[in-house]
Amino acid sequence: MTRNVGIVIVSHSPLVAEGTADMVRQMVGEEVPLAWCGGDPGGGLGTSVEAILAAIDRAWSERGVAILVDLGGAETNSEMAVEMLPDDRRRLAVICNAPIVEGAVMAATEASSGASLDDVQKTAEELRPA
Amino acid sequence: MTQPDMNACVERSVLIRHEGGLHARPSVKLTKLAKNFSARIDLGLSAAGPWIDAKSIVKMMAAKAPKNTVLYFRAEGDDAVAALGALINMVERDFTDEA
Numbered sequence: 521m522t523r524n525v526g527i528v529i530v531s532h533s534p535l536v537a538e539g540t541a542d543m544v545r546q547m548v549g550e551e552v553p554l555a556w557c558g559g560d561p562g563g564g565l566g567t568s569v570e571a572i573l574a575a576i577d578r579a580w581s582e583r584g585v586a587i588l589v590d591l592g593g594a595e596t597n598s599e600m601a602v603e604m605l606p607d608d609r610r611r612l613a614v615i616c617n618a619p620i621v622e623g624a625v626m627a628a629t630e631a632s633s634g635a636s637l638d639d640v641q642k643t644a645e646e647l648r649p650a
Numbered sequence: 651m652t653q654p655d656m657n658a659c660v661e662r663s664v665l666i667r668h669e670g671g672l673h674a675r676p677s678v679k680l681t682k683l684a685k686n687f688s689a690r691i692d693l694g695l696s697a698a699g700p701w702i703d704a705k706s707i708v709k710m711m712a713a714k715a716p717k718n719t720v721l722y723f724r725a726e727g728d729d730a731v732a733a734l735g736a737l738i739n740m741v742e743r744d745f746t747d748e749a
Contacts, residue, residue: 547678629678629707631687647707 524578525631525640526553528587528625530572530594532557537569540588540621548628559563559596572601576613584612584637585643588624612637618644661724662734663697669733672715674747681707683736689727691737697722704737 527544531537537558543552555578560566572587579585583630587602589595602613614637616623623644630643668676684691684704697716702709704723704746715721721741725733 547675548682625674625678626707626711629681632682633705643706643708646706 523583524552524626525583525595525637526555526581526585527628527631528572528575528579528585529554529556529558529620530567530575530587530598531556531558531590531620532565532567532594533590536620539586540624543621544554544624544628547625548632552628552631553579553581553585553620554628567597569597569601571603572596572598575602576605578608580609582612584614586627586631586637586640587613588618588620588627588644589615590620606619614641616641616644618647622647658730659724659726660730660734661722662738663720663722664738666715666717666719666721666741667714668741668744671717671719672713672721674708674711677713678707678709679745680737680740681705683740684733687718687725687727687729687733687736689725689730689733691723691725691730691733694722694724695719 529537529540541556555575557571557575564594576585587598589598598609602610605613623629626647627640629646631640660688666672691704693704694701704710706707723734
């Protein structure tokens, strides 16, 4: 089965992460593996490496996963999570330098056509402020 | 326009009546549809362009065509005629999913 590149959404806020995932599902559809994580176990804002690893696992595709993050710790914890992946998966997980909501929708649209991980990342990163 | 030349450039236009014009969801739908075809497909908001790549979601979203503007499509490649037929059809049926 040829799968599409997966999308992982990492926000400090579970509401932002889940809402972003909703936008991807409703605007783009079901054909892209998708997972989100956000918030700390106490119910506050935060991100955790374990939760990011679990989200990467849920959205995993042999074509790779593109990770969209919001601020600070979401990015550094995502980098740490990618570092902790097994060797064969590490090169197939990329963090996109893009706004989380817009980037997730754009990346998922590109991914839904069967695009490569590189093209998915480039599409999300076209949104970078100049 | 009856030539069977596979590599001819095909052009068609359609009035977008969708409330809100080419906003986020319609842009995604058109782009996803365009990507099903191998032809190069461009969108312009005038018959003379400028042209944007209809397979680029970022550019399609940025086009921001309002309601009641004419979308000009041009395509080149083996399935150009089918591609424009499908895209025009999607705009005409107001971006609803195919029956």
